[in-house]
Amino acid sequence: MSNWPDLAGRIEGDTHVLPVRVYFEDTDFSGRVYHARYLQFMERGRSDYLRLLGIHHRELAAEGRAFAVRHMAIDFLRPASIDDVVVVRTVTVGIQGARIVLRQEVSRGGEPLVAATVTVALVGPSGRPERLPPAIRAAFKTGD
């Protein structure tokens, strides 16, 4: 959408950067952001990173394909609160076969809040992982 620049964040060097506002829906009664919400923030980061690389969920879905998360290791370091703007940073650390390993960080004012290593796989119509097609591999190389 031309009149909302940066809605999908930006790629700065080899890192995708996406700002995310904390709304009511993201918090819980402890007054902080609910832990599982950071996974949604990170998924938004991954989706917009793919989008800027030219890879769209809808096109993948038309072929019966989707990216699925296979493994996450997550450190919850500091909490975010209502009205905060946090930044999700995503960088590819490896591609092998059907799998992409990403490093993601959620921070606020440069202070890390959540850090994660995420392994995603491309899953085909059979429900089984599929070797990443050349176009997707090439897109990630362009992102390098």
Place this chain on the structure above:
Amino acid sequence: MSNWPDLAGRIEGDTHVLPVRVYFEDTDFSGRVYHARYLQFMERGRSDYLRLLGIHHRELAAEGRAFAVRHMAIDFLRPASIDDVVVVRTVTVGIQGARIVLRQEVSRGGEPLVAATVTVALVGPSGRPERLPPAIRAAFKTGD
């Protein structure tokens, strides 16, 4: 699942009754249940009501059909809090063409918290509403 009776609630007279526990995920930083969460509680009630009437989302989906919410009028009367057990009551108030009108209430200890009138429609593969098939109409009659 035979060893977890009542997991889908019960039909008592013409009313489906489902208990719902309030967890962290349902609350927001105000300390109360986030308003949109009650819609999820009510959707669980509708799904389990249909389930007990013998109508399953997965079977509908296999035919390219799904129930979609068309209209809701909702009064948020009193808040629920963490650890509460609330009860969702669902009753059919009318069936016409593609539409079912339901009355739903979320209460705690007999005290109403949220009251809603919900219109759902059966949507077919074309994305357009479809007249309810006789089996579904009959299921609702059995529920009377």
Place this chain on the structure above:
Amino acid sequence: MSNWPDLAGRIEGDTHVLPVRVYFEDTDFSGRVYHARYLQFMERGRSDYLRLLGIHHRELAAEGRAFAVRHMAIDFLRPASIDDVVVVRTVTVGIQGARIVLRQEVSRGGEPLVAATVTVALVGPSGRPERLPPAIRAAFKTGD
């Protein structure tokens, strides 16, 4: 955040306008946006509208106050899908005592998807509605 302009949308005339991306988390197995998600999109619109008027949830919370939704009437007209950018428009239609009545619309490419009338109230430390303080009333007038 100075380098992410428009993160809280814009006020155009008397209407607050906020673009919202549809992510995985917003969809359900029907392939469309889950109905209760539109309420979250609309809550983001209301929060950012208040933000641009100078009213912040965190400051209200420090005084034991929060806005709570009292009534919603919602028409779900057309579905949104993954990767869509929808726009949430919010306009105040009335202020009386503790209550603000807003009209909200979610649209895509100018086509309305969801239309709602929403009544919110300012709730004080006692849990009871409080007459809107002059500063908040004045902020809404500025928005006129």
Place this chain on the structure above:
Amino acid sequence: MSNWPDLAGRIEGDTHVLPVRVYFEDTDFSGRVYHARYLQFMERGRSDYLRLLGIHHRELAAEGRAFAVRHMAIDFLRPASIDDVVVVRTVTVGIQGARIVLRQEVSRGGEPLVAATVTVALVGPSGRPERLPPAIRAAFKTGD
């Protein structure tokens, strides 16, 4: 609630067991359960496990305390789908200082879907971790 037995699951030996129904809200457009949802299922398991041990979020909150997740390592092995009943199993593997380490598994019909190691800490009014009070330590011993 006396007339809804097992709403908080059961402790069988040293393992807490909670059945969870998959609803519309839990799925995404891929047709499967959205990955972050399993964290909510696991949090429900932990909350009900604590509940059956006699530890209540609301009482902790009255003292300015809350359990917070510090680390998770999660394997997403197989997907769940709409209408499924999955079972969340939770077992304590260690308690040290402010921290409890739990092993959690989400399965369907005995087949593991998601397996996680979760470290939670008790956080006090200052926002810093607090050594677990004797009553909480004792409750976990009872659970042994």
